[in-house]
Structures are given as structure tokens and as C-alpha cells.
Amino acid sequence: MAKDVTLSITDREGHTHIVEAPTDMAMNLMEVIRSYELAPEGTIGICGGMAMCASCQCYIESDTKLPEMGPDEEAMLAEAFHVKDNSRLGCQIPISEDLEGLKIELAPEE
């Protein structure tokens, strides 16, 4: 049976939430944040998860191994604001067992 992974997500108010995310529901990190309502509706995942907006930008705070950044994500981050070296788009990170212990912080709303 597929395991849940435990993630640490710091919201835009600075509160840290420890959440369980399923690995067998084809979810991505942005969708997990939405499902736990860690950011108000309409402020995250605006494009639906196509790397067409940067509303799910987050900063990776742990050394968890993540999938490589694709060209769409790279191009979108090149146009986003508040970008740091550890910025990623949550919608481009599928939830898998490799993410156990991942720590992230949501980037400010643009």
C-alpha cells in the first residue's frame, strides 16, 4: 500500500503546518496546499497547475531530492517576483515517497 508522506509547510502568515500527503492520488504540492487550505482560494494554483502563473511559488527549505526543473517551470520563474535560488513551483512537484520530510515556505503573494 502506498505510504503518505509528511511535509512541513510554512504559510504566508509564517505559521508552519505539518501535513500528511497521499502518494497514490496523483497530487502535486500545490494541490496538497490547496486541499489543506493553507492559502486562501484564488491565491494559489490560479492557472490550475500548468506552470503558467507563479502563484504556487515556494522556497525549498530542506535538502530533499526533487524532480528536475522543466523548461516551463524555469521560464515561469524567470518572470516571477520574489524569486530566490531555492524557488520552485509547487504545481510541478508531484507527491511521491521521495518527498518524505520536505520542508517548504510559500513565497509571498504577488
Added chain:
Amino acid sequence: MISTDILIIGAGPTGLFAVFEAGLLKLKCHIIDALPQPGGQLAELYPKKPIYDIPGYPEVLAGDLVDNLMEQIKPFEPGFTLGEKAKDIEKQDDGSFIVTTDEGTKHHTKIIAIAGGLGSFEPRKPPIDNIANFEKNGVEYMVKDPEKFRDKSVVIAGGGDSALDWSIFLADVASSVTLIHRRNEFRGALESVDRVKELKDMGKIKLITPAEVVGLSGEAKLDSITVRKNNNPKEDFKLETDYFIPLFGLSPKLGPIADWGLEIEKNAIKVDNTLDYQTNIPGIYAIGDVNIYPGKLKLILCGFHEATLMCQSAYQKIYPDKRYVMKYTTVGGVTGFDGSKKEAPKAVVKSID
């Protein structure tokens, strides 16, 4: 003053389809949208992306769906107020409304249908400290009237389709066009990238990459910008310009509608019921992604359904004494306000000798 039966706020797929359903009931529609073209998110965010869950279309590009909807509603001759945001609302004694846009255009309507999706799209503004001081004084987030830039020097920032397309267009209008992007690669259409390169080689566009605009200067009006090359403050330099146009895409905000006294929940407009999607203000409906109710799904096909029920209810509100029986288009055909008529061919009865 523009007068209509139903004023639709939002020209996304739900708003456009509402025109068709209203047209079947002989109700005229007028649409307001903050974007300069119809289509909402489909046209603005992902026109070349496929959609797979529109009934009857195994696959359709978002832009093509918008084109088809525009074709479908053409006979009903909707009016459009584009590039303007619905701002103020005044209820009249007879129950009708006057809606005024941020540009001052007034609309008189019996019914309002808010189909604003995630809200009106507003430009993503780069975090430059004093940028607000120069808005409409040299900083423009949209090109509404290209003539404004004739024989002026223009700096455009961004790497997507809008930045590329307007750089190409304004190369023949402005006295100089400079395109600044944080990377050497652009994510716009390949042919646009190639065209920008051609224009650069011809000396009609100046390209500065990788770079970004980090400062704006001027007294009453913008006169120069500070450009940072290679993300290195030591390489900062000033560039004189009449206009700075940052084109970093748009993000939706509920905007002034949020102050109309409508019940808001989770950044969406709460509707009283799913019979007709009316809000807490009689005569104002919310359909599509902008509304919220138990069980809400933000899908285009759900927006189409909501638009249909909204129109039936709007008809009863406008004509409380008339009885209307829903007809199938296959039976009743489609009669446009432009005199066009589409109807199923009549059955041929062959005579038997």
C-alpha cells in the same frame, strides 16, 4: 448609456455561453471585461493548451473553444465593453441597475450576471519601489491604444507572448523599442521570438538580456529607468525613456465587485441556491468559477450549466407575467437578432402513388 437586458461581467467561456442561452430567450446581452479581448483565462493564460473535458470535444485548444463560442453567439449580437473593469453599481427604483466601469462607461441593465472567473485580471506589477508614482505617467501595464506610443521611446519588460508581440508591433510605431528580459530565452511563440531577433538584427528593437528594470526616475513623469544586467548591481545603468511597459502577465483579483455588498466566501461570490445561482442581491447572479455553493466544481462545463439556469431565471424576473416553456434548439431552431435563422430540415413526406 449602454442599455441591455442582461449585463454579463466577464467574457470567459461561461459569460460567452450565457449570451447564447439568453439569446434563445430573446434577451439581449452586453459583456464587460477587464481584458482587451474576450476569452478570459482561456485566451489570456493558456490559449494553446488542450482541454479534454468539454462534452463533444475529445480535445479542443482553449483558444479554439473561445473562437467557437464567439461564432456561436454571433447571431445574438452581444455588445462588448473590453479593457474596462466594472466598478460602481447603483440600484434604480424600478429594480434595474446602472453599472459604471473604471473608465466611466455607463451600462443600464435589468439583470447582472457576474461570470468573472477568478476575478478581473490585473497586471502583475514588478516590485519596484516607486512604480505606483509613475502609473499613467510613463508606466503602462497594457497597450490599449498603440497610437499613444507613436514616435516615443518605449521600454518593454517580460519574456512571454505579450512582451514579444508588443515589441514587434511597436517597432513600427515608437521611435525606439527596447526589450528587457531576465533570461536570454523567451517563452513566447517561436515565430515571435524569431521575428524579434530579425527586428533586433535590423536595428528596430534593442534587446537587453539577462537584465531587469530595478528603478524608475523622473519628476512629474517617467524620464529614465535603471537597468540591472546579469543580476549584478555593479552593472546597473540608466536608460532614458518615455514609457516603461512591464508585461509580466496578469493575476486575477475579485476587484471592485467585492465591495458591491455581495456575500463573499473564500474569494468567491456565495449564491443562495443552485436553482438559478442568484446572489444575496436580487437581480444579480454569479455563474462559473466566480461563485461558491456546496458541491461547487470549477469546471467550464459546470459554468455552461449555471449560465443556462441563470438565463431561465432572468427571463422570469424580467417577464414575471409570461410563461416560457423550454424548447430544444433541434425543435425550435436558433433565431438570431441579426435576422439569421438556423433550423432542422423539415422531414420529407414522400407521396405514394
